[in-house]
Amino acid sequence: MEVLLCPEPSLSIRIAVPCLLNRLNIRSSLRFPAEIGGRWIARARLPAVKAVIDSATLDQLGMTESEIRNPxxxxxxxxxxxxxxxLTVLEAQARVCTGPEMTKPLSEEQAFKVFDTILRSVRGELKDEDRVSRAQLGAFFAGMTIRANAxxxxxxxxxxxxxxIGTFWPQLVRALPxxxxxxxxxxxxxxxxSIGPQFVGNDTTEMRLVGALREVLAGGHLGYEEVQGVLRDVLPLNVEEDGKDSSKxxxxxxxxxxxxxxRETDRELKAYCLAFDDELGPPPVADVRSLTHYGEPYDGNTRFFRSTLFVAAIRSCYGESSLLHGVDWMPPKGGITEEQMLKFMGANTHLTPLQAKDLLEDKDLGFAYLSQREARPSLYSLIQVREHIKKRPPLATTEKVQQLVRASGREAVVAGFYHEGYEEPLLMLMRRRGVHSGLVVKGEEGALSMTTRLKSGNASKGLPVNYxxxxxSSTTASALEVDGLPLLS
Structure with missing residues (x-):
């Protein structure tokens, strides 16, 4: 069990931290030394973080200076x-790859700069970070096409x-794939x-995707089975194997x-939520009285403290088993995540769902964290694409409502949101998961952390923070659908 909690011995790693003006050591630990409710959690003192690089330690670890991470x-x-x-095209994507009311059309100067950048890139005149990726081209032109059509x-x-477009398209149509x-x-x-109407994809895995895209690019919606089929056809996405210029x-x-x-329909969101539930086989069932699943935005926080990790750990001390899930780093925000905090504290963030089940059943623990990397590798394969499309995809909503481990007892899901309009879809997904209770919280940056700061009524758009x-429900009967789709497994 100790191996699951902390897989490696403590190492004295010293990291350059320029902001430490006094150049003192920083020590951090997570301690719950007193027994509470039959459970206790105690961690050994964590490695010191110092203001200089210890080359001997780096040699001992077989690591380079660039591989040492500043927590x-x-x-x-x-x-x-x-x-x-x-970056030029990415900024344009932020303006045009959004909803019907939020889109901000490009000025003539901006548009000429963007299309000139795209043309020079596809001609091979831009290299490395200046190159416009295939993912960026797909996202940018999808946004432009839907704007024109719908x-x-x-x-x-x-x-x-x-x-x-009138100036650059005659050249682009000859240069673009x-x-x-x-x-x-x-x-x-x-x-x-004449190319678009005749295009069917380069292989059988792309054919269904191309057919579905025709409907999407016209501003239409897809059925549950169609979305699920597309996702299962094309994922995991292996950019290196498919080639950096892969049409996929x-x-x-x-x-x-x-x-x-x-704007996804309920059926489309449900398809994203369910598509890979059985990727590693049926989810294990933990023999616990209750289990709470915590769903935070996977792209982390950059401005406000995320307290959910500590709240969940304390609740587990009171016999309320807690399961967190997320990633180490995720765009577009690329903020601090629970996995980063756990890594810094020396925890094992490479658990499988079966190992997480064992920790949840442990009467002295009842707490586990699962990374999307291990639990949903197909979805984790999209990180590069998600950075290059700039805006959050439907998965940013559905990945917060997961049952990576199930419970023999009662289950609850808690998820955070910020932008108005996603509270009801999140609750819908929770109900269709068949859990006994669900809660959505409008927290700072969409996290579950509730603020104690007084704010004016106009401080946030729409619903107030802490909403x-x-x-x-006493049973899962209330989770039955009104649209005829089955409960999520």
Whole structure:
């Protein structure tokens, strides 16, 4: 059991931390030394974090200086293997890859700069971080196409965008790969291209994706089985194996951002939520009286403290088993996550669902954390794509409502949100999970942490911070659907 909690012996690792003006050691520990409710958690003193690099220690570990992570900077957890997106196009994506009311059309100057950057990139004139990735091309043109096909007049193409497209499209249509031309003009009705109507994909795994994309790019919605089938066809996404210029990367990006731009239906969200429940086999069932699943935004916090990890640990001391899940680093925010905090405290963040089940059943513990990396590898394979599409895909909502381990007793799901309109979809997914109770909290940055700071009524848009909504039932009967779809397994 100790191996599951802390897989490696404590090491004295010293890290450069420029902000420590007094250059003193920082020591941190998580201690629950007193027995509470039959459970107690105690951790040994954690490694010192010092202001200089100990080269001898690095040699001993076989690590380079760049591999040592500063626990105070979340971006240090971003894999150095991930290629960075082109910033010019990424800024444009932030404006045009959003909803019908939130989209901000590009000015003529911005549009000319963006299309010039894309043209130079596909011609091979831009290299490395300046290169516009296939995922960016898919997301950007998906947003532009849906705007032209389905958005209200105020957020359709601006006059400046029309002039820029008119100038660059004759060159782009000859330089862009067929999959991107398809995304930009799927039916040939926008720019008159004959490539889009004839495009069917490069292999059998892309055929269903291309067919679904035609509906999405027209501003339409898909059925539950169709979304689920597409996701299972194309994931996991192996960019290295498929090649950095794989058409699958652009098509998947267009699909993910297109569904979010169109505002997902309940059936589409349910498909995202359920698609990979059995990826590693049926979820294990922990023999516990109760189990609470905590769903925080996977991309972390950058401005406010996240207290859920500590709240869950304390609740487990009172006999309320707690399961957290998340990732080490996730775009677009790339903030501090529970996994980063647990790593810093020396915890094992590479548990399998079966190992997590054992920890939850342990009467002296009742607490576990599962990383998406181990529990849902297919979804974890999308991290690079998610950074390059800029905006949050439907998965950013559904991954918060997971049952990676189930319980023989009562189950509850708690999830955080910030943007109004997602509280009801989250509760819908919880009900369809068949849990006994569910709660959504509008916390700082969408996390579950509730604030004690006084705020004016206009401090946040829509619902006030600390807003809560939920349900509780004596049985799971109240979770039956009104749309005829089965309960989530």
């Amino acid at each position: 105070a900077v979340s971006s240090t957890y971003r894999s150095s293997k991930l290629p960075k997106p082109n 958005f209200p007049e105020a957020t359709q193409w601006s006059e400046g965008e029309k002039r820029a 067929p999959d991107v031309v398809f995304i930009a003009d799927p039916e040939g009705s926008i720019m008159g291209s 990367e652009s098509l998947v990006s267009a699909f993910l951002i297109g569904q979010r731009v169109n 809560c909504s939920g349900f509780r």
